[in-house]
Amino acid sequence: MSDFLTALVQHAFLRQALLAGLLASIACGMVGTYVVTRRITVIAGSLAHTVLGGMGAAYWLRSAHGVQWLHPLHGAVVAALLGAGLIGLVRARSREREDTVISALWAVGMALGVFFLFKSPGYKADLITYLFGNIVMVDPAALRLLVGLDALILLLVLTFYHPLLAICFDEEFARLRGVRVGWLYTLLLALIALTIVTLVYVVGIVMVIALVTLPASIAGLFVRRLWPTMVLAAVLSSAFTVVGLGISYGADLPAGATIVLLTGVVYAAAQFGSAWSGRFR
């Protein structure tokens, strides 16, 4: 770990990686708590995979058509928001089963991403980066976008904290009070989508779901109110990211997988510990 600290002082790319991880942790602490309490993990998983379609399209536009200002994360934001809007619309307006649409988005988004990356000229290593994360690939442009996304997520959660809490706890009651439930639910999906985008470089599309759900789930064992759960989840997620990054740097392991494994181990230990002692609940 001391090697890691020394390296952190020496290398700007590591500091950027660490900052990206911390920014993502703040977002997933807040939004992950809604995902876990509202029990919409599957929607988060679907949106995560939808993101690949947007990243692939942006990558293709840049490499095959010379749209240089376009960052893959821009594509990720667009795809994630489109997916969130579609699920929100289906839920509010359509008789089609919501879970079928969620599964369709999951696979079709993925397929689109593979398609676009295949059609892009040059080396295809980026597919692996998007799928499994590569936190040291975070460039200053991505970092600026992450800061913006984090600020937006924080602002929206602080502004709509109470109505979002109300629709997660009892949607029907909120609707009867005249709260615009459909609109808020779509906002929640959009927040989840943006959070996923912040996590793509940290752990990759395939493993995003671990950081969205597990820190909030562990936090839920210790605190029983929404905003302290958010704070604790963000702290836990930060710790997993920093420690995971440190371990992976020292042992030369893939950072995303190390962070997720560490999170998974702590989650399992916390759940077993909680069940065994019976004291937390």
Next chain:
Amino acid sequence: MTANDTRPPVVEIRDLHFGYPGQPVFTGAKAEIRDGSFVSIVGPNGGGKTTLLKLILGLLQPERGSVRLFGGSPAKQRGRVGYMPQHAHVDPQFPVTVLDVALMGRLGPGRMAGPFRGTDRAVALRALSETETADLRDKPFSALSGGQRQRVLIARALACEPDLLLLDEPTASLDPTVQDDLFTLLHRLNERMTVVLVSHDVSTVSRHVDTILCVNQDIDEHPAGAISGALADLFPGAEGLSLVRHDHHHHGHGDGEHPRGGRS
């Protein structure tokens, strides 16, 4: 059925037709709930109690006929209703405190963004005091007993400052002593608002409310005193039911009426 009759109806149902595909629920039902009354909607499971509630709240639309709430359309007027859902409807493990839950009653079309105001907190706290749960305000909802949860959900309904309190199965899964306490509270609230509750348990509610609406494809009104007649409607062929009026268990008397005690 006294002076109440001169006041305008809170709920007015005329020629109500409603059904689900292949399954008609109401065919020309009519009913009226008067201001200040204490009414229970009873009937067997699948008889249309919940459907009627959703029609009154404007969550469902009649196919024909009309449902009027405070003389207007339910969707526009339901802000005046304090609604308490069945307790199984909310996730008991959800991370909220008692005060958080009561404050949800203060949300509305004009109150979506930002923190609650001091007046909102005051109203929510008053509602908790009224249901004798103010001392639990900082406790997690998950740590409460079944009876306490019902009271907190009633407090949330009261925090809406309603003219009509609508409760779906408030007595389900509560033991008889806790049920009696709950009815004492509802009687007190009935002094200033109309109280309507849905129940599958005719014998319990008939001791407390003044009017009973029997819902089984149709809606029939009975003063609570004439409950044996109501029971005869519900359970045709079961004469002599007056003998078991105060019994909590209707074993063998009906087609769909089962005691539901012992659930936690």
